[in-house]
Amino acid sequence: xxxxxxxxxxxxxxxxxxxxxxxxxxxxxxxxxxxxxxxxxxxxxxxxxxxxxxxxxxxxxxxxxxxxxxxxxxxxxxxxxxxxxxxxxxxxxxxxxxxxxxxxxxxxxxxxxxxxxxxxxxxxxxxxxxxxxxxxxxxxxxxxxxxxxxxxxxxxxxxxxxxxxxxxxxxxxxxxxxxxxxxxxxxxxxxxxxxxxxxxxxxxxxxxxxxxxxxxxxxxxxxxxxxxxxxxxxxxxxxxxxxxxxxxxxxxxxxxxxxxxxxxxxxxxxxxx
Numbered sequence: 001x002x003x004x005x006x007x008x009x010x011x012x013x014x015x016x017x018x019x020x021x022x023x024x025x026x027x028x029x030x031x032x033x034x035x036x037x038x039x040x041x042x043x044x045x046x047x048x049x050x051x052x053x054x055x056x057x058x059x060x061x062x063x064x065x066x067x068x069x070x071x072x073x074x075x076x077x078x079x080x081x082x083x084x085x086x087x088x089x090x091x092x093x094x095x096x097x098x099x100x101x102x103x104x105x106x107x108x109x110x111x112x113x114x115x116x117x118x119x120x121x122x123x124x125x126x127x128x129x130x131x132x133x134x135x136x137x138x139x140x141x142x143x144x145x146x147x148x149x150x151x152x153x154x155x156x157x158x159x160x161x162x163x164x165x166x167x168x169x170x171x172x173x174x175x176x177x178x179x180x181x182x183x184x185x186x187x188x189x190x191x192x193x194x195x196x197x198x199x200x201x202x203x204x205x206x207x208x209x210x211x212x213x214x215x216x217x218x219x220x221x222x223x224x225x226x227x228x229x230x231x232x233x234x235x236x237x238x239x240x241x242x243x244x245x246x247x248x249x250x251x252x253x254x255x256x257x258x259x260x261x262x263x264x265x266x267x268x269x270x271x272x273x
Contacts, residue, residue, distance in 0.1 A: 130154075130168020130242045132256055137164035146184075146232075146260075146270040148250055150177055153242045155232070155250065157263060167260065170240045170251040178248055182225040182270045187261060188212075191222040196229050199247055220254040221261040225270055232270070233257060 130153065137158055141147060147156040147164075150171050156164040172178065190212035200206060210216050219234015234254040235241075241253055250272075252260065 126168065126238060126241050126253070132165065132167050132259065134159070135164055135166045137162055141269075141271065144265070144268050146264065146268060148232075148270065148272040150179070150273060153244075155252065155260070157260060165263075167252055167256045168241045170235065170242065170246055171244050172246050172248040173244045176246065176248045177244075178230070179272050182228065182230070182272070184223045184264060184266050184268045184270060185226055186224040187264075187266060188222045188224070189261075190216070190220060191218045191233070192216070193218045198229075202247075219251070219257060221257045223257075223261065223264060223270075232260070 135156075137156065139147070139158070141158050143158050143160045145158045147158065148154075148169065148171075149156065153169055153171060155167045155169045157167075158164050192212050193210040193216050195203070195206045195208070200208070212218065215236055217236055218231070219236060222231045222233040224231050230248050230250070232250045232252065234257040235251040237251075238253045240251065
């Protein structure tokens with residue numbers, strides 16, 4: 001009796017295996033299409049009634065929400081390469097599926113195969129209006145005088161004949177603006193930088209001393225103004241020209257401050273407005 005039962009079970013398993021193999025290989029059925037191939041829709045193959053046998057015979061997830069698509073441990077609601085999958089008609093929504101994510105402006109979504117939205121970039125190009133140029137001047141100040149127009153972010157060096165050289169500058173941020181008449185008391189090439197105590201109190205992370213060079217925030221040249229802490233100097237951040245970002249000093253590009261340095265003598269008057 002045991003032998004008969006064993007043979008009956010073996011025959012039944014063999015019949016199922018043959019039927020599944022024939023269906024999976026396309027005997028008597030249309031060719032099965034790749035559900036992820038471009039321009040093709042998944043064709044419905046043999047129906048094994050769901051459950052463990054269907055998963056063994058076809059490799060398909062037998063659950064209603066994913067029937068008809070091959071599944072290999074993909075997270076719910078996701079198909080290949082981040083494409084969204086949808087349940088076939090006739091099946092209700094999965095009550096356990098996670099809620100769809102809301103799209104947030106500027107959020108990076110490259111991991112889901114969607115374009116990355118650009119964040120607002122840091123401006124690295126100087127506005128052309130802040131490039132050095134010669135302009136007309138009809139003021140009362142003598143040639144050689146420096147006039148700093150803080151609101152407009154310009155430095156003027158008065159020239160003979162009703163002309164002036166105009167340079168773009170960076171100025172003090174809100175709370176650090178100042179105005180008045182000073183004079184150039186000292187000039188330095190590739191100056192060292194020693195942050196004053198007031199600055200170190202605000203920024204204890206700053207170095208106590210930095211040797212002059214391309215990485216020094218003082219830049220290529222410096223013109224010291226009177227006995228104050230203020231200077232006209234270069235910068236290692238040329239993209240800040242035209243902005244209010246400093247602690248009161250006037251910053252220029254290294255090319256412009258080098259040009260100004262060669263034209264201005266010690267003792268020149270500097271008017272800040």
